Amino acid sequence: MxxxxxxxxxxxxxxxxxxxxxxxxxxxxxxxxxxxxxxxxxxxxxxxxxxxxxxxxxxxxxxxxxxxxxxxxxxxxxxFDPVAAVEGTVRIGGAAEFMTARGLPALAPLTQRGLRFEVTLGLANDLLNALKTAQLDVVLSSVRPGAGLTATPLTDEEFLLVGPPLLARTVDQELLGEDPARALEHLPLVAYSDELPIIRRYWRSEFGTRPKNATAVVVPDLRAVLAAVIAGAGVSALPRYLVEPALVAGSVELLHQAEIPPLNTLYVVTRGVTTPATGTVSST
Structure with missing residues (x-):
């Protein structure tokens, strides 16, 4: 990328x-x-x-x-304009995958202005709770927060259903056009959690049903999910920004072409006008 x-x-x-x-x-x-x-x-x-x-x-x-x-x-x-005005240290939280691929590269130029970041990686709800209790100053969240927090839309994640080439060749293309859920249900899944949050959303959005596939691997890091898919363990739904290099390299293939790929909005979340321990963050 x-x-x-x-x-x-x-x-x-x-x-x-x-x-x-x-x-x-x-x-x-x-x-x-x-x-x-x-x-x-x-x-x-x-x-x-x-x-x-x-x-x-x-x-x-x-x-x-x-x-x-x-x-x-x-x-x-x-x-990140509100963050750019801060002096001192900003305590920022976000998902490990997005922070690695997009968040930290976007924040890095601000360090040249003397700004310091303390980064916490974790799940959206945990990070938002830490923001509410003033343990964090800013959160990049895949969950829209409730009352008391200010959310600014940042970007949309586009999800793609991908698998390794060997598994992709086992999909009946004629059946895929007629009944995609049934055409794909023999494929093992590689999931972020037992609840299959991203995969379940993809199936519900595109196929109108829950996946009946067996789960081969559960690992709470989308980068590890991608690694397992590339290795041949199964298939998964992943953000385009994460999987695109593997698509270009031919390590994975699209299993289903969505007319409008499922999207998930990411937000920059603050407590509004706040004064953290070592800096000042003003919401937009």
Whole structure:
């Protein structure tokens, strides 16, 4: 998955038409911005800008990329604007998978301003309870909180049903089109918990029923779920941001093409205007 910082730098270059201007807006040196752009272009396998004497001109690929990533990157960065105003230490909580893949890369630039983070990883309800009791200042939550907390929508997780290639080949494609739940029910599941929260939601949303599949592995970390799926233990429903590199590499395959993939909104949650022990967080 492309790092959020690379995409933020790309957008600054794209919108300003200049590497120099982007460096100033990002608080980086010009060589650092050029290096980030080179890394992104290498990842994509094609140039994004044509260099000229007066700046850079975007390629059609850059236009397409800016249209696709601009809104979510802007939303992710703006959601942390209240945190950017803090001095001292911010105690922030979130799911281990999202914090690793998206949250910490988004927060890292703020450390250059002298901000310090104490990160707690855990389940949404536990973290929200810690926020209510002032043990945390900010929570990135997959659960919309109740009264007394302020929630700002951050991004939507899109869930995909994936499995290893060998298991994918056992699915009757004709039956999949007629009765997908029955076509998939012979496949073992790899789940986040015994309650099958993500998988059950996918089945209910797409197939209108609960999964009848046997569960092969239960492990409370979506990264471990993905690892077990890649290893051939079973199939699972996982966030696109987590599984996309494995899809590109061919380690897993889509088992079902949802017309509108199930979504789950993530929120930045605060207690409103608060004064933590070592900093100040103001809600939007």
């Amino acid at each position: 492309t790092d959020l910082g690379l995409l933020a730098t790309f957008l600054e270059i794209y919108r300003g038409g200049s590497i120099t201007a982007a460096a100033s807006r990002r608080g980086l040196t010009q060589p650092a911005v050029s290096g980030q752009l080179a890394k992104l272009e290498k990842e994509l396998g094609e140039p994004l800008f044509i260099r000229g004497g007066r700046g850079v001109t975007p390629t059609p690929r850059a236009d397409e990329l800016a249209r696709r990533v601009g809104p979510p990157v802007d939303q992710l960065r703006s959601a």
